[in-house]
Each structure stands twice: as structure tokens, then as C-alpha cells.
Amino acid sequence: MSSNAPPSNDPIESLAQYHPLIIEGMGGYDSRDPKPIARQIVSRLRDRWQEQPLAKPVILVTQGDPLEERGISAITRRVADELDIPRAMAFLDPNIADYHKPNADHHGVMLEIPYSALAEVLENERLGVMGPLEQAVDSALTEKNQQRKIEGKEALQSYYRDFALLQEVTKAACDVICGALTVAYTSAEISPYSVTSFYKVGVALGLIGAEQIMPYHG
16 A cells, blocks of 8 residues: 655645544553554454545554554554555644654654644634634543542643644544545543543544544454
8 A cells, every 4th residue: 555656845735645544542551562453453444445445545644652662653653564554743843842743753754744734724624623623622621630630630731732632633634635534543442531532522523523433442
């Protein structure tokens, strides 16, 4: 499924030539061996795409996770290698998190796209959507922190908001730019206090469709 097409100077234009695959899940704190998880995801993706053939070559779009032995970055590396597909990376602009892009795993990355560019595409395509999205993320964060308080836990770190927005904007913008999208998860159980759990916000707002999501069956 690899493509040898040279990247355009405009990363958005280049991305539009592909079908984006986005995989979400736990970071390095995931204690499971990443190899069987990656194998299961690859197997199910191949089955899915055989039943529903894609119009474009696949590119795996990461969200700037740092390289770790376990968790999402270890899994996405293996999936990209197994499928023989290039990778793109969405990252937070330096004025939001200056450490994000430098610490990210750049292995096999042929396109790098800042959050601000993706948010602009999304806002232009769906006028006024960024305001409701930010409000919905803030509301979800407030609810999660209220529940954590009841459970005697500390509030989630402030960076959760930035990464939840990056996650939802990346998926929605990829769908707009490419006209299609596949989202896969690395676990059947998604913690309500994880960044991944904010996927419900994007689905509720209609930014992506539930049919674009491939659940994990462990």
C-alpha cells in the first residue's frame, strides 16, 4: 500500500492524496506487549479494507507521541511497518506546547502538520465549529474532574485540554481533507480519564462518524 508520490510543498495538499489511518490508545504506561496488539490491528484493518476497498493509498497519521517501548508509539510503528505505509504527524504548535514536536517519534514521517493548520482547515470547511468543539472539550473535562473529586482523585492536568483538541481536530480535519478516514483503537477498554476518551466529543458533534471507527477486540 506504500506510495512513492513525492510530497508537495503544502502538507495539507500532500495529505489529501491519501486515506488517513489514525490509531489511538494508551501511552507508555500501557503494560501490554505491543507486538500482538499491532498484529491484531493489522489483521482487522486488512479484512476491513478488503470488504470496503479504499480509493487512495493509506498513510498513518500520528499525534506526536514520543517513542516508548510500549503503548501507542510502539504500536503505530509496527502497524506502519507491517502495512508498509508512510506516516504523517500532527503536532501542537510551539506556542501551545514547545516540547511536543521535538520529543515526538519522527520515524518514517513524511508529512508534519501543525494543529493550527488543521484547525484552520476544519473551521473553514465547517464554519464556527471550533467554538462548540472547544466548549464541548471543556465541559467534558469539567465533568471528568468533578467525578475524580468524588473519587478522591486530583484534577486532570491542564494539558489534557490541548491534547484532546489535537486528537479531535486531527481526525475531523483529516476526514475533511481526504474525504475519508479510518480510526482504530489499541484497547477495548478506554479509561474515562484518558485523552482517548474525548473521542465521544467528536462523535457527538458529528465531526466523524461511528462507522469510521474500528473498535479493538482483545
